[in-house]
Amino acid sequence: MKIALLGYGKMGKVIEQIALQRGHSIVLKKSSTDTFLGIETADVAIDFSVPQSAVENITYCLQNNIPVVSGTTGWVDHYDTMVDLCKTKNGAFIYGSNFSLGVNLFFELNAYLAKMMSKFKDYHVSMEEIHHTQKLDKPSGTAISLAKDIIANSTKTDWSIENNNETNIYIDVKRLENVPGTHSILYQSEVDSIEITHTAHNRNGFALGAVLAAEWLFGKKGVFTMRDVLNLE
CATH class of the missing domain: 3.30.360.10 (Dihydrodipicolinate Reductase; domain 2)
Known part of the structure; x- marks a missing residue:
């Protein structure tokens, strides 16, 4: 898959390493000051940014038909709005407070x-x-x-x-x-x-879970959680 990383801090860098190890490519590494240039080629986006950027990142993805996995916390007062947008746009969205x-x-x-x-x-x-x-x-x-x-x-x-x-x-x-x-x-x-x-013990578990969630989300439509990804229902 072609992955857009929205947030390229410590977690973003670990996600990049694991994604590359699993045979994926990275088409965008966006910090809070960068544009979304290049995201149009992505199969899926993974958002591990900061609370003040997460809603903008998720909104942009859903409005442009890009499946998005978000592990950013601190913004969930807007979660229902993102769910409604996903349903309106017939998009694909997973939010998790922890992807480990x-x-x-x-x-x-x-x-x-x-x-x-x-x-x-x-x-x-x-x-x-x-x-x-x-x-x-x-x-x-x-x-x-x-x-x-x-x-x-x-x-x-x-x-x-x-x-x-x-x-x-x-x-x-x-x-x-x-x-x-x-x-x-x-x-x-x-x-x-x-x-x-x-x-x-380290960030690898969080990063691996996020990449697994992105792999699972690709090709699907709807709002999901890690319970869906791990078949824990």
């Missing part, structure tokens, strides 16, 4: 555990997420996805990075040097604790 295969299995485990733990009211749930100091959004998109799955399967109604109370899932956000991403879910009672953790 391991994280998407972790999403499933988290939702299952939340559903099971909802019967046991003595346990209080909280979360910790740790990322590198260059990460702009707090909490991470992955942490928000994890929190939403807990909320859907429990009596919790919201998440917070500030308030730790009975109705919120408290997310302890930490930014440390050279941490690709660690997410932990903790259920704690007076007598014991249950914890599940996903730890990324």
Whole structure:
């Protein structure tokens, strides 16, 4: 496939390496200040940019009939608008807060555990997420996805990075040097604790998942998630 990279930072460069290893070519490497010149030759676009550029990138792709995979977080207030545009243009779109295969299995485990733990009211749930100091959004998109799955399967109604109370899932956000991403879910009672953790060792897992998603999306129409890509329904 011919791939357009929308966002050519650290993740974009790793995606490029993996895409080339898998026999694809890169027809555009766009930073936030570059134009879309050359994207018209792309079979699919992969967006790992910054929150303020993501909506523009996705919109441009959908308006020009280019399937787009986006792993940028921090812009999801506009997600429904992008879904509507995709449907209007009969386009193809995948958004994922995390494209790592391991994280998407972790999403499933988290939702299952939340559903099971909802019967046991003595346990209080909280979360910790740790990322590198260059990460702009707090909490991470992955942490928000994890929190939403807990909320859907429990009596919790919201998440917070500030308030730790009975109705919120408290997310302890930490930014440390050279941490690709660690997410932990903790259920704690007076007598014991249950914890599940996903730890990324490098960016390769995120990049591989994004390329696999682009390969899967090519030739399709509609709005999809990594659950579709991995056949986890």
